[in-house]
Amino acid sequence: MSRDRLTPLERLAAYGRGQPVDRLPCVPIVGNTAARVVGVKVSAFRGNGRLLADAHVAAYRRFGYDNIRIFTDLYTQAEAMGAKIHYPDDETAYLAGPAITSVDQIASLRPVDPEKDGNLPHHLEAMEIAFQAVGREVPVTGALTGPFTTASFLIGTENLVRLTLRDPASVHRLCEVALQGSLAYARAILATGCTPSLTDAMCSTTVISPRQFREFGLPYLRRLVEFIHAGKRPVTLHICGKTHPIWEAMADTGADCLSIDNAADLGEAKTKVGHRVRLMGNVPPSEIMLQGTPAQVRDSVHATVRKAHDNPRGLVVASGCSLPVETPFANIDAMLDAVREIGWPVNSAAIGSVSAT
Amino acid sequence: MTQSELFRALSDAVVGMDEDTTRKHSNTAVTQGVDAYTAIEQGLVDGMNRAGQLFETEEYFIPELLLCSDAMYAGLDILRPHIRRASAEARKRIVIGVVEGDTHDIGKNLVKIMLEASGFELIDLGRDIAPQRFVDEAIKADASVIALSTLMTTTMDAMAEVIQLLGKAGARDHIKVIVGGGPISPGFATRIGADGYSASAPGAVKLVKQLVGETV
Numbered sequence: 001m002s003r004d005r006l007t008p009l010e011r012l013a014a015y016g017r018g019q020p021v022d023r024l025p026c027v028p029i030v031g032n033t034a035a036r037v038v039g040v041k042v043s044a045f046r047g048n049g050r051l052l053a054d055a056h057v058a059a060y061r062r063f064g065y066d067n068i069r070i071f072t073d074l075y076t077q078a079e080a081m082g083a084k085i086h087y088p089d090d091e092t093a094y095l096a097g098p099a100i101t102s103v104d105q106i107a108s109l110r111p112v113d114p115e116k117d118g119n120l121p122h123h124l125e126a127m128e129i130a131f132q133a134v135g136r137e138v139p140v141t142g143a144l145t146g147p148f149t150t151a152s153f154l155i156g157t158e159n160l161v162r163l164t165l166r167d168p169a170s171v172h173r174l175c176e177v178a179l180q181g182s183l184a185y186a187r188a189i190l191a192t193g194c195t196p197s198l199t200d201a202m203c204s205t206t207v208i209s210p211r212q213f214r215e216f217g218l219p220y221l222r223r224l225v226e227f228i229h230a231g232k233r234p235v236t237l238h239i240c241g242k243t244h245p246i247w248e249a250m251a252d253t254g255a256d257c258l259s260i261d262n263a264a265d266l267g268e269a270k271t272k273v274g275h276r277v278r279l280m281g282n283v284p285p286s287e288i289m290l291q292g293t294p295a296q297v298r299d300s301v302h303a304t305v306r307k308a309h310d311n312p313r314g315l316v317v318a319s320g321c322s323l324p325v326e327t328p329f330a331n332i333d334a335m336l337d338a339v340r341e342i343g344w345p346v347n348s349a350a351i352g353s354v355s356a357t
Numbered sequence: 358m359t360q361s362e363l364f365r366a367l368s369d370a371v372v373g374m375d376e377d378t379t380r381k382h383s384n385t386a387v388t389q390g391v392d393a394y395t396a397i398e399q400g401l402v403d404g405m406n407r408a409g410q411l412f413e414t415e416e417y418f419i420p421e422l423l424l425c426s427d428a429m430y431a432g433l434d435i436l437r438p439h440i441r442r443a444s445a446e447a448r449k450r451i452v453i454g455v456v457e458g459d460t461h462d463i464g465k466n467l468v469k470i471m472l473e474a475s476g477f478e479l480i481d482l483g484r485d486i487a488p489q490r491f492v493d494e495a496i497k498a499d500a501s502v503i504a505l506s507t508l509m510t511t512t513m514d515a516m517a518e519v520i521q522l523l524g525k526a527g528a529r530d531h532i533k534v535i536v537g538g539g540p541i542s543p544g545f546a547t548r549i550g551a552d553g554y555s556a557s558a559p560g561a562v563k564l565v566k567q568l569v570g571e572t573v
Contacts, residue, residue, distance in 0.1 A: 086460075091511040094460050158463055161420040162427075165374070207463070209418040241539070245415070286510045286540035324510035324540070 004340070007137040008066040015314060024309065024317050024346070025066040026339040027280065028289065028332045029259075031322040032072060032092050034059040041090040042325060045072050049125025056126070057133045063332050068134070069197050070126045071143035071322065072119075077181055078145070078153035080118030081109055092325060098156040103163070103170040109154065111180035114188035124188050131193035141236075142189040146200025147178035147220035154178065157202060164212050171216055179220045183227055195233040198224065198255070199240075206241030206263065213246045218253060225254040236280060240321055244268060251276045257313075262287075262320030267307035274311040281308075282320035283335065290324040294334035301338035302351045309346040360391055364399040367432060371404025372411070374424035376431045383435035393439035398476075401432045405474035409559040419463060422558075426470040449569050452495040453504040454482035456515040461508035464538055467558035468504060475562045488518040495523075495532050501569045504561065505551075507538040516541075517549035533568045537561060 005022040006014065014021045032042045034055035045052045052070060060068050073093045079085045082099030099109065114120045123142065131140045151174040152160045163171045186196045202208070203217035225235045237250055238259035250258050251273045260269050260281035269279055283289060283300045292300070301317055308315045317339050323332070342350055358366065363386060370378040379401070386396040408425035411417035417425075453469050455462050462484045469479050480498050482490060495503050503523070505516050516536050523529045533552040536545075546554035552568055555561040 088458060088511075091458060092509065094458070094509065096460065157461075158423065158466065161463070162423055164420050165424055205415070205418065207419050209420070212418070212420065284542075286513075287542045287544065290510055290540075291545065326511075 004064055008139065009137055012066060012139065021344045023340050023344050024305065024315060024342065026336055027065050027067045027316055027318040028063065028283075028327075028335050029069065029285075029319045029322045030056070030059050030063070030065070030332070031069070032325045033323050033327050033332075035090075036325065036329075037062050042072075042092060043087050043089050046087055046093075047119060047122050049122040050129060052122070052126035053129035053133070057130050060134060060138060062329070063336055065332075065336060066138065066316070068130055068138055068140045069143055070123060070130060070141070070194070071197075072123075074143075074145045074149060074199060074201060075153055076119055076123055076143075076145070077112055077150050077178070077185060080112040080114075080120050081150075081154060081178075081181060083153045095153055098159070099154045101156070101159070103155075103167060103173075106155075106170060106173050106177070109174075109177045111177055111184055114185045120185060120188075124192055127189060127194040128192040135193050140194045141197035142192070142194045144182060144186055144189065144196040144198050144224070146198055146203060146217065146224070147175045147182055148217045149200050149202040150178040150182065151175050152202045157207075160202075161208060164208060164216060168215070175216055175220050179223060182220075182224055186224060186227055190228070190231040190233065195235075196224075196228055197236050197238075199238045201240040203239050203246070204241035204243060204261075205245050210245040210249065214249050217246075218249050221253040221255075229254065238280075238321070244272075247273045257316065259316075259318065260320065265307075266304060270308045270311045274308070274313055276313065278314040278316065279308055279311050280316040280318045282318065285319045285321045285323050285327070289319055289327050289331050289335070292331065294330050297331045297334040298338040301335055302342070305339075305342055305346060306351045309351075358385070361399075363389075363391065364396060364403070367396060367400025368404035368407065371401055371425050371428045371432070372407045374421060374428055376428045379428040379432040380435060383432040387435060387439055392441070393436045394441070397433065397436050397440070401429045401436070402474050402476070405429045405471070409471055409474075409562075413557060413559050419467065422467060422470070426474075429470075429474060448476055448478040449502070450478045450480060450498050450500040451502040451504055451565065452480045452482065452491060452498060452500045454486040454491060454506070455484035456491075456505055456507050456512045456519070457485055457487045458512035458515065459507045459509040460484045461538075462506070464508065464558070465504075465506040468506065468537065468555075468561045471558045471562050472504075472565060475566070477565065488515050488522055491519045492522045492526050492528070496526060496528055500532060502533045502535060502565055504565075505534065505536045507541070510540045513540060513545065516551070520550050533565075535561065535564055535568070 037059040038055045084097040086096040127142045234256040236257040237255035257278040262282045262284040535553040553564045
């Protein structure tokens with residue numbers, strides 16, 4: 001990429017070793033916005049791995065960020081296990097109905113076969129194509145939904161959260177079958193050359209308690225992380241919403257990098273777990289990236305860098321969650337430009353003092 | 358058990374997520390001829406409000422709050438038929454739902470529970486609801502408030518549309534609109550002309566009470 005001296009892989013490798021880099025790593029988490037880059041409808045990605053790959057490679061080339069994540073929505077594994085997903089013509093898909101409605105039906109669920117079930121083969125095809133195209137310069141990752149979150153789509157979220165207190169054993173059975181599918185999918189993702197990127201949205205303390213995360217989230221995530229580590233890949237774990245009471249537990253999963261939502265404070269995360277994990281975050285995706293101006297994006301990047309550029313395990317400047325589909329390109333550019341302008345080592349004068357926040 | 362002990366026991370059973378005990382004490386209230394409305398207010402609702410406080414201080418989370426509400430509703434089923442007409446004043450109505458394009462409804466359900474516990478009558482349209490339907494249902498029900506929820510940024514425009522449609526229907530003056538959900542900020546609420554925003558379910562109760570001038 002001509003506007004940056006290093007490729008993302010060179011930058012991340014040097015940054016990890018504490019060697020000089022041209023700028024901090026930066027990842028505006030582009031999801032279905034990639035459809036806008038190539039001028040297609042979001043629904044065109046369904047069943048079309050080639051298009052999904054081309055769109056993400058084009059988006060990476062257009063913006064020059066440091067990580068490609070092949071992603072359309074969080075439901076791909078649940079759909080492959082029987083959940084009903086609604087695909088609007090030109091917006092992100094959403095859950096129309098769970099795969100099962102009662103615990104008696106858990107025994108009917110089977111872990112996914114990534115080569116056959118639902119849209120998984122198309123996503124794997126996209127990962128393979130994208131990795132072949134640009135895998136030598138930028139990390140290409142494949143979105144992998146965590147077992148607890150997939151379980152919530154399998155039986156319905158409200159149902160699942162009630163069961164965490166009323167029938168914990170059934171929740172474990174659901175998480176276990178979801179985990180077996182996740183492991184199979186992780187294996188298939190690794191085989192494409194890509195790295196699984198974990199999201200476990202429902203593990204947020206916006207939804208369940210820290211104790212419940214330790215019981216129903218952590219053990220399954222740990223087994224996934226161990227599996228991916230056995231494939232010699234680093235793991236990023238994203239949990240949406242509030243997470244401050246579970247940062248330690250998130251680090252206990254073994255993940256190398258925690259992606260923190262804008263509902264949590266990156267400065268606090270640095271103090272609590274920054275010596276154990278890299279942090280990624282957390283420019284507000286809706287309020288700033290979608291609805292804000294480039295100047296507001298720049299201010300928000302400055303605030304992020306001010307809070308966490310000295311994180312012992314490093315910082316990836318990122319959006320707090322996947323970007324909304326209609327995020328203006330100018331705001332994505334503004335995010336990268338702000339990070340380029342700040343440079344490395346971070347010029348404290350350029351970003352103001354901490355007290356200015 | 359004195360009346361106040363009974364109310365306390367009802368409240369404790371709700372906070373303790375104990376449906377069976379809530380039912381038992383509710384039946385006791387009925388058998389002893391205790392005023393059902395007061396038993397609901399000082400027992401069940403008091404318990405749900407305490408649960409809401411525990412939720413706000415992050416001692417309770419969504420699973421606990423849902424189980425408390427299950428207990429509250431179990432008690433309501435027993436006590437409500439015994440409310441004497443005089444004490445059952447006309448309750449203000451609120452139309453609530455998740456806007457079109459989204460099916461995340463836990464947040465909406467929590468707001469509904471807390472508003473019901475505070476004495477409002479809720480008309481729950483469910484999820485994935487077209488803007489025009491909110492307006493039609495609110496006018497039909499003579500509602501005081503429309504409460505809109507979403508977790509998806511793609512559906513935020515539909516919230517603005519509800520407000521515009523309400524204006525077109527000439528009902529904007531007497532129906533308040535409140536919004537909430539993950540991607541919603543107070544700034545967004547102001548920009549689309551909503552009457553209020555709340556980040557939490559207990560907060561939504563305070564907001565609605567302010568808007569409709571209730572001092573309960």
